[in-house]
Amino acid sequence: MRKEINDFFIGKYEVSVGEWNSILDKPYEEKNASLPITNVTWYECKVFVERLFELTGISFAIPTESEWEYAARGGLYSSGSRFSGSNNVDSVAVYAGNSRGCPQIRNCDNMNNKLGLEPNELDIYDMSGNVEEWCADDFFEYEDIKNNSNLFKYHNGDPKVIRGGSFESPARDVRVSTRQGKSANQKSSTLGLRIIIRAN
Secondary structure, rough: OOOOOOOOOEOOOOOEHHHHHOOOOOOOOOOOOEEOOOOOOHHHHHHHHHHHHHHHHHOOOOOOHHHHHHOOOHHHHHHOOEEOOOOOOOHEEEEOOOOOOOOOOOOOOOOOOOOOOOOOOOOOOOOOOOOEEEEEEEEEHHHHHHOOOOOOOOOOOEEEEOOOOOOOHHHHOOOOOOOOEEOOOOOOOOEEOOOOOOOO
């Protein structure tokens, strides 16, 4: 499905434990500050971006699925690769084949990049693997959308789209085309978020 996408800025890294808890004024262990935040519901992510607006006056948001995929594929610089930045999963993704069961620190160019992984064409890290990322949209199968014009009218707003796969995912599930749905109230040790600012 194709949608027109307006200009936006997207986080180079997933939101970290330190960023999340500092904004929401919650305690955390300093040793975990640079890990990606996980175990957060879609609704908690909405609270996070609303709090950012209160503090900064800037309208941050959870990306739509179209915005997420555009960035994951490299935007106008896309090479058309299966994973975000490469056809070689081991060069760009923290996934079940290399993670040893945990996500990687990746919120500063000079921090622990244990696996030596590369960003994608837009210099964004971990859009394949590390942790799954919430999107703003309700989840529908593409075929259902094509075949049912009343689908949105009667939908209750749940589940929501998640993209990217995680450190527990097999390679096939960290492809930029892979999509899933989860309840907006669900938490997972493999699920976090990335945020955007729309240019208009």
